[in-house]
Amino acid sequence: MVDKELVSPSIGDALDILVFSINDCLYGIDGTQVGRMVMLYEAEQEELPVRWFHQSLTFGHRDVDYRNPRVITLSGGDEPIGLIIDHPRDLVRVAIKSICPLPSIFAKLDALHVFWGGTVLDGKIVLLVDLFRLLR
Amino acid sequence: MLGRELGAMKMEEHEHKSDRILQMIKKMRQEKAVVDVNVKTAKLVVFSLDGELFAFEGRYVREILIPTEITFVPGSPDFLLGVINVRGDIESVAALTVLLGMPSSKSSAKNRILLAEDSEVRSGVLVESIDDVVDVPVDAIKPPLATINGPISQYLLGETDYRGRNVVVLDLRKLFKRFGTNGR
Numbered sequence: 001m002v003d004k005e006l007v008s009p010s011i012g013d014a015l016d017i018l019v020f021s022i023n024d025c026l027y028g029i030d031g032t033q034v035g036r037m038v039m040l041y042e043a044e045q046e047e048l049p050v051r052w053f054h055q056s057l058t059f060g061h062r063d064v065d066y067r068n069p070r071v072i073t074l075s076g077g078d079e080p081i082g083l084i085i086d087h088p089r090d091l092v093r094v095a096i097k098s099i100c101p102l103p104s105i106f107a108k109l110d111a112l113h114v115f116w117g118g119t120v121l122d123g124k125i126v127l128l129v130d131l132f133r134l135l136r
Numbered sequence: 137m138l139g140r141e142l143g144a145m146k147m148e149e150h151e152h153k154s155d156r157i158l159q160m161i162k163k164m165r166q167e168k169a170v171v172d173v174n175v176k177t178a179k180l181v182v183f184s185l186d187g188e189l190f191a192f193e194g195r196y197v198r199e200i201l202i203p204t205e206i207t208f209v210p211g212s213p214d215f216l217l218g219v220i221n222v223r224g225d226i227e228s229v230a231a232l233t234v235l236l237g238m239p240s241s242k243s244s245a246k247n248r249i250l251l252a253e254d255s256e257v258r259s260g261v262l263v264e265s266i267d268d269v270v271d272v273p274v275d276a277i278k279p280p281l282a283t284i285n286g287p288i289s290q291y292l293l294g295e296t297d298y299r300g301r302n303v304v305v306l307d308l309r310k311l312f313k314r315f316g317t318n319g320r
Contacts, residue, residue, distance in 0.1 A: 053210075054210065109315070
């Protein structure tokens, strides 16, 4: 758990995260990292280069089904690029103290560096994704 | 007269027989206790995989958990099944069968997750079932057979016997070292 004294005042006690799901697993992105969210066709009209979430992070042999895709962009990003996510919810306010560090194995595996923490919402684990690291 | 004396002696013998037996039992127990103190033991958590018995040293096992929903983590190597919520903390769960090059575990109500920890890594390890937690003399853990080959040979600590069956004792620290190399 996060030591309160280590939290800078600018971070505050809570974080607004954009929660979305891919194949019924929940992911969250710090809302301040998200520039905007548009429909897939709007991104196509803008000719915005996009990446699918499941192509940025391998899902192995699992089939990935997008039912309600949206494109999000990185806030203040130099290069215009969008990430296609699925089934976004509203921003969810999460107390900093309820965010857990991820298991030590995550630090040992380069492919998992995009995940920086986790929290539990309604009994389900939400993996927190660093959008900056993912799109960089 | 002599008969009476003999009878009294026999009675006395009978009376003291139970005392002697008790003394003998106490002595035996004391001797056993002395033996137990002198013999170094290791706690082993014995578990099953694909019909075979394996064990981890108990000193690395923190908890034995009943599996809950395992959340898949994209980008993770094959041996990492995902993460679980353990009383508000998030723990990883590894598939031991993948690391050992064995067929996947059968899903059943007997499945358990061993939450294990060494100095660097803490992770759950999914096993088919837990058979026992036993104390065995350290001497009873023999060096592993040189004929064992395949991926499992990298993780052997030794072999021992449990109820007449062979138990392969795995070196958890070596398994956890592989975590940093994508299990390869």
